[in-house]
Amino acid sequence: MEPVPSREIADMTGAVALPRKNGELVFDEAWQGRIFGMTVAMSHEASFEWREFQAQLIAEIAHAEREGEASSYYERWLHAFERLLTDKGLVDREALAERTHEFETGRRDDVF
Amino acid sequence: MSGAHGEHGHHHREPESVLSLRVRALESLLVEKKLVASEAIDRIVSAYEEDIGPHNGAKVVARAWVDPAYKQRLLTDGTAAIEELGFGGVDLQVVENKAGVHNLVVCTLCSCYPHALIGLPPVWYKSFEYRSRAVREPRVVLREFGVDLPESVEIRIWDSSAELRYLVLPERPAGTEGLSEAQLAELVSRDAMIGVALVRPPAAAAR
Numbered sequence: 001m002e003p004v005p006s007r008e009i010a011d012m013t014g015a016v017a018l019p020r021k022n023g024e025l026v027f028d029e030a031w032q033g034r035i036f037g038m039t040v041a042m043s044h045e046a047s048f049e050w051r052e053f054q055a056q057l058i059a060e061i062a063h064a065e066r067e068g069e070a071s072s073y074y075e076r077w078l079h080a081f082e083r084l085l086t087d088k089g090l091v092d093r094e095a096l097a098e099r100t101h102e103f104e105t106g107r108r109d110d111v112f
Numbered sequence: 113m114s115g116a117h118g119e120h121g122h123h124h125r126e127p128e129s130v131l132s133l134r135v136r137a138l139e140s141l142l143v144e145k146k147l148v149a150s151e152a153i154d155r156i157v158s159a160y161e162e163d164i165g166p167h168n169g170a171k172v173v174a175r176a177w178v179d180p181a182y183k184q185r186l187l188t189d190g191t192a193a194i195e196e197l198g199f200g201g202v203d204l205q206v207v208e209n210k211a212g213v214h215n216l217v218v219c220t221l222c223s224c225y226p227h228a229l230i231g232l233p234p235v236w237y238k239s240f241e242y243r244s245r246a247v248r249e250p251r252v253v254l255r256e257f258g259v260d261l262p263e264s265v266e267i268r269i270w271d272s273s274a275e276l277r278y279l280v281l282p283e284r285p286a287g288t289e290g291l292s293e294a295q296l297a298e299l300v301s302r303d304a305m306i307g308v309a310l311v312r313p314p315a316a317a318a319r
Contacts, residue, residue, distance in 0.1 A: 005159055005160045007167060010167070011167060011168075013198055014198075017198060020201070020228070025160050025161055027157075027161075029129070029132065030132070031129070031131055031132040031135040031136070033157045033161075034135050034136075034139060034153060035135045035138070036156075036157065036160070037152075037153035037154070037156040037157040037160075038135075038138065038139055038142065038148055040156045040160075041148045041149070041152040041153050041156055042142070042147060042148050044152075044156075045147065045148065045152075047147055047148075074131075075131055078131060078134065078135060081138075082134075082138070085138075085142075090142075090145070090147060091138070091141055091142070095141060096134075096137055096138065096141060099137035099138075099140055099141055100133050100134050100136075100137040102137070103133045103136050103137050103140070104128075104133050108140065110140055111136050111139045111140050111143065111150060112136065112139065112150070
């Protein structure tokens with residue numbers, strides 16, 4: 001079992017530091033907690049190393065800052081996570097788009 | 113994120129954000145491929161929300177031990193000094209243990225506590241017993257925690273409030289000259305930063 005919380009994740013510093021309020025993690029919307037938990041869980045399951053994701057997140061944040069995007073921390077996190085999954089061939093972009101559409105149109109409602 | 117859960121799956125409310133839909137689609141796909149389990153996500157989110165531990169505070173203490181100039185800034189303006197290390201959101205005064213002086217933190221009114229630095233307060237910190245006895249008979253309370261101080265040591269009590277939190281800067285134990293800052297941080301416990309424990313050198317800590 002991986003230690004939870006892992007210090008490698010909880011204590012990230014700099015631009016990738018997790019948003020906190022009075023020391024506690026802040027998830028403004030449910031999906032932010034889900035994407036955080038999904039990423040951590042998959043790193044535990046050895047789908048990827050945490051530092052691989054962290055590098056992707058650093059790159060994503062740097063890109064967004066450069067482009068002056070107003071995106072939130074977890075929006076950037078989501079992009080970094082998607083990129084990592086598609087790069088590794090774990091998720092197919094088209095399948096993701098299709099599945100998103102199914103949720104949008106209410107044809108599917110099976111998670112959180 | 114309390115309350116946020118109930119809003120999902122009810123599409124007659126305001127339209128769900130594109131991002132939320134995307135995350136649900138991802139979770140659905142990953143669960144289907146057995147790459148992740150929804151229960152594992154639940155467990156992780158609650159664990160991270162509830163427990164940040166004392167690690168930030170320990171880093172502050174270790175820095176003060178190895179960097180005298182930082183220590184000076186920390187004791188002069190705790191709030192600004194912890195911001196240097198990326199910790200904030202709390203007005204902080206740091207009180208230093210030294211020869212002849214031991215500090216103890218309590219919140220007599222409720223349970224004010226520097227969460228940002230040392231995580232969630234232990235149950236005893238919030239107890240009426242600790243809150244009242246720490247002020248009335250601190251020496252006895254400390255002895256019960258295993259800290260037996262000579263009569264000559266002055267005990268200073270710091271009563272936290274919503275406006276100002278306190279953190280004890282414990283004495284650096286002897287025999288730790290060769291340790292790195294990170295190794296020193298590992299010696300620093302939550303209790304030592306409340307003032308109900310001393311920091312032990314590594315050999316003693318391992319026992």
